[in-house]
Amino acid sequence: MIFFDDVWFEYEPNQPVLRNLSLQIQPGETVALMGENGAGKTTLAKHINGLLKPTRGTVYLEGVDTRKTSTAQLARKVGFVFQNADHQLFADTLQAEIGFGLRNLNFSKEEIDERVNRFLTLFELTKYQDQSPFLLSGGERKRLALASVLCVEPQVLILDEPTQAQDALQKQKLLDFIASFRKSNHILLLVTHDVEFAVKAVDRIVVLSQGELIADGTPRQILSNLSILERARLLPPQLTQFAHQLAEHEPRFPTDLLTLTEAVKAVNQILRRSR
């Protein structure tokens, strides 16, 4: 469980980036952290694995105060995939890159080999296994970064803007992976601006604005609430925009639609009524 107890954080004195923030995430939850640029999303995420320690208040990971432990120790429990894959790739080969975290955490040789192979296969990178990571394309590097964090099989996985610069196919693959991850008892935290992606990927959305938690609920509650979206400078999903515009002409039309199936059903009902 992740527990933020009245957390304040400032990089520069008297300029809080996180204010009065309390939040609980239970095992098995998949959460999207959303908000405008500079809202404090990445700052919040960095508190979970102890890269940042709160100025005031406490962050607990499975009951342990992050102040009393180190990021390296927390690395076994928390995996953090940074926005830019180039910020973490360094090894000579893909195998060594994926094995880096496992070696740091003193996994046995057999265990390392087994996991490296498993994750190379899972992310369709086996054919490059002896190549340099720097020869891969942008999308492949992103996948390698993901694989090299996931191979530790952390209980908490944080993905910072995973859909940036990814084509539709890669996004779908990421969704498939997240879907398999959701079935486990792990926590997934997604830092993103991509509302369309969040709708499909998570079952809870936490909205930050100027360092404060302004909303916390299901995608349906959050993404149909235009005033919250506007405050956090998020573009409503196209379906929500569609529903709101249609509701102006047809007041009975539901505005909290999330999926295409729901929208088709609602439109069909109206068509049937007007016939």
Place this chain on the structure above:
Amino acid sequence: MKRHMAAIFEAFRFKQKHTFMHGLDPRTTFFMAVCFSVLAMLFLELLPLLIIILSMLPFVLLAKSIGQWSRSLKGLAFLAGFILIINSYFISFSFAVSTVLRLTALMTAFSIFFLTVHPDDFAQALIEMHIPYEFAFAFSMAVRYVPTIATETETIRDAQMSRGLELESGNILQRVRNYIPILIPVIVSSIRRALQVAESLESRAFGSTASRTSLYGLKLRKRDFALMIYSLLLLLLGLYVTFILRTMLPSPLPDWFFWTFPF
């Protein structure tokens, strides 16, 4: 320790202020920095080095940058500690201290320069000194990217620590090796960025005209000449002491000049 890299860079990050030092011609400040650095390289005795540092402090004060300067000294503490231990072990404590003082003097000289001169103004100064525009531009770009790379280095360190990298474990050799997963991404992403910047420069017609004109020119004023003469005189004094007085026998220099720690 955690933020020491960024703290060192803090000493070289230009901040726009309206002070006597910021109003100087960049050529003057550069000349001063060079004079004081040469002075620092001339001496390895404790007290003369201390005098050199003290003689620079008024300029740090004039630039209203004591805060930034002292923060960068703290950033230097890690390196200084390292030098102190190694040199006291192999040579002597006095030598170790004077090496640290020399480093401080060099850093102070150049931090005055970088804190008070806007990179664009320095590029302009180079151009007016008839250095080709491409070189002047390359220089100002290099300076411009120091803070960017510093920030990026921190992100990279965070990313690798999240993968269980421990920087402060093992013996000295191991500790140096711990930095490889940070250094390689820094270098690789700097090269990637350099290529991108080159492409974007070319797409904006960089170098399309042979001779460029400038909107703002630079002009040396009386205070510039005064400060240049002041630094030149100090440099000449330093050269005189080193190459004339120090070689004379018996030494005409006072005892305090050679003072060292009695252990």
